[in-house]
Amino acid sequence: xSRPRARWISxxxxxxxxxxxxxxxxxxxxxxxxxxxHAENSPDGVARVKDALDGLGSxxxxxxxxxxxxxxxxxxxxxxACGILTSVFTGLPCCWITHDWDQQRDxxxxxxxASEHMAPTRAEALARVVGWRRAGGFSLASGRWRxxxxxxxxxxxxxxxxxGALDCEDLWHRNRLVERILPGDPATRVLxxxxxxxxxxxxxxxxxxxxVFVDGRVIEADFSGWSTGNPLLPDWHDSIADLVGLxxxxxxxxxxxxxDILRAVxxxxxxxxxxxxxxxxxxxxxxxxxxxxxALVVR
Numbered sequence: 001x002s003r004p005r006a007r008w009i010s011x012x013x014x015x016x017x018x019x020x021x022x023x024x025x026x027x028x029x030x031x032x033x034x035x036x037x038h039a040e041n042s043p044d045g046v047a048r049v050k051d052a053l054d055g056l057g058s059x060x061x062x063x064x065x066x067x068x069x070x071x072x073x074x075x076x077x078x079x080x081a082c083g084i085l086t087s088v089f090t091g092l093p094c095c096w097i098t099h100d101w102d103q104q105r106d107x108x109x110x111x112x113x114a115s116e117h118m119a120p121t122r123a124e125a126l127a128r129v130v131g132w133r134r135a136g137g138f139s140l141a142s143g144r145w146r147x148x149x150x151x152x153x154x155x156x157x158x159x160x161x162x163x164g165a166l167d168c169e170d171l172w173h174r175n176r177l178v179e180r181i182l183p184g185d186p187a188t189r190v191l192x193x194x195x196x197x198x199x200x201x202x203x204x205x206x207x208x209x210x211x212v213f214v215d216g217r218v219i220e221a222d223f224s225g226w227s228t229g230n231p232l233l234p235d236w237h238d239s240i241a242d243l244v245g246l247x248x249x250x251x252x253x254x255x256x257x258x259x260d261i262l263r264a265v266x267x268x269x270x271x272x273x274x275x276x277x278x279x280x281x282x283x284x285x286x287x288x289x290x291x292x293x294x295a296l297v298v299r
Contacts, residue, residue, distance in 0.1 A: 011052040014039055016074070020056055022064065025126055028133045031057055031067040031092055032122070038075035046084045057092045057175030064174070065151075066129035068122065070097040083111040091156055091172030093117075093132055093149060095125040114140050154178070154196040173197050189213040193228050207239045218243045222250035224275075232256060237264040248273040251280065258285050265293065274298045 006019045016037040023030045033053060039046045057064060067089045088094060094117060101118040103109060112118065116138070119125040132138040137150030145167075149158045155173035159166070171179040176194040181187060191204040191211045203218075204211045210227040212220035221240050223232055232254040233239070240246060246268050251261065252275050261280060265271055272295055281289075281298070289296055 008036070011049055014045060014048050014052075016049050016052075018053065018056075022060065023126070025130045026134065028066060028130045029062070029064045030126060030129060031060060031064045031089070032070075032126075033067065034070040034073065036073040041076060043084065050084055050088050053088050054175060057089055060174075064092055065133050067092040067094040068097060068125040068129060069094055070122065070125075072097060072099055086111070086113045089175060090158070090170075091175035091177065093129060093138070093156070095119050095128045097122055097125045114142065116140060152197075154198055171196060186215045193230060208233055208236070209240070212248075217245045219245060220248040220250070221246055222248075223254050223256070224250050225253040236260070237267070240264065241267045243268065245270055247271060248275075250275045252277060256280055258282060261285075262288070265289065265296070271296060 006021050008017045008019045010017045014037070016035065016039050018033055018035050020031060020033045023032050033056065035049075035053070039049045053069070057067065069085075069088060071085075094113075096113055096118045097120070098112075098118055099120070100112055101120045102115075104112050104115040104118065116128070117140075119128055132149075133151065137148065139149070140147045144163050146161050147158065148161075149156060151157075152171075155171050155178060157169065157171055159169045161167055166181075166183045168183075169181040170177060173194065173196050177192055178194050178196045179192070180190040182190070189212070191202060191213065193204045193208050193210065195205060196202070207221065208223070208228060208230050210220075210222040210224075211218050212222075221243065222228070223236055225231070227250070232251075236256070237260045240249070241264070247270055249264065249268065249271060254277070256276065258281055261274075261276060262285060265274065271293070274289075274296060276298065286298060289298060
């Protein structure tokens with residue numbers, strides 16, 4: 001019996017479309033995507049294409065580990081604005097199938113992936129990504145910059161350095177960013193409400209917010225839909241009431257109610273910045289905050 005042909009899916013508000021399938025190669029689960037049509041030569045137009053593709057990696061079940069992206073039928077893959085597509089599937093290390101596979105010039109072609117992430121055929125691209133996974137990781141280097149990626153118990157750990165010093169360290173699982181470490185004195189740790197590979201529920205998942213830690217203390221809680229991918233829970237304010245060191249609270253892109261916002265602010269004496277939707281607070285509530293919390297910036 002022949003396998004059903006995959007169906008092309010249009011990407012909303014773009015002239016682009018894709019088709020995808022899961023391929024098992026030597027025990028490695030690969031997401032194989034073909035992209036066709038074109039994207040508007042603008043950051044917003046290309047971002048819509050990137051977001052749609054990235055959603056495949058996080059939604060697919062069971063778990064995928066690496067990916068290939070065939071852009072041979074995509075009209076403007078090498079346009080300037082389409083450089084943003086080089087970061088598609090960061091959490092599912094990707095090899096492009098492209099006619100431009102030999103056109104990278106020591107990292108100077110920013111609109112193309114690194115040479116190691118391009119191949120002329122599907123077979124070569126599959127061999128490349130499966131080889132990475134079976135080896136447990138891979139490295140890239142260009143001038144002063146280096147990237148080391150390896151699979152760990154918690155997920156894919158991607159470490160970027162410049163001149164040997166850490167730029168950032170990201171943990172990915174199912175193409176979702178779980179954790180980021182940024183250097184500094186002290187270092188900053190950012191935790192998203194997405195599970196890692198162990199399945200152990202961590203603090204950001206429990207509070208359903210993106211959390212920023214400095215010196216082990218939470219200084220920012222971000223409930224915005226674009227950061228969490230989750231709707232706001234009715235008891236969100238109770239979930240952060242114990243974070244006495246919190247200085248920043250983000251409630252943009254949420255349906256947070258005025259009563260709950262004021263309740264949260266009252267419980268957080270160290271809060272200095274509050275980001276809300278324009279209609280979330282009445283003029284009277286804003287005036288109340290100006291009187292009672294003059295150091296609090298509401299934006």
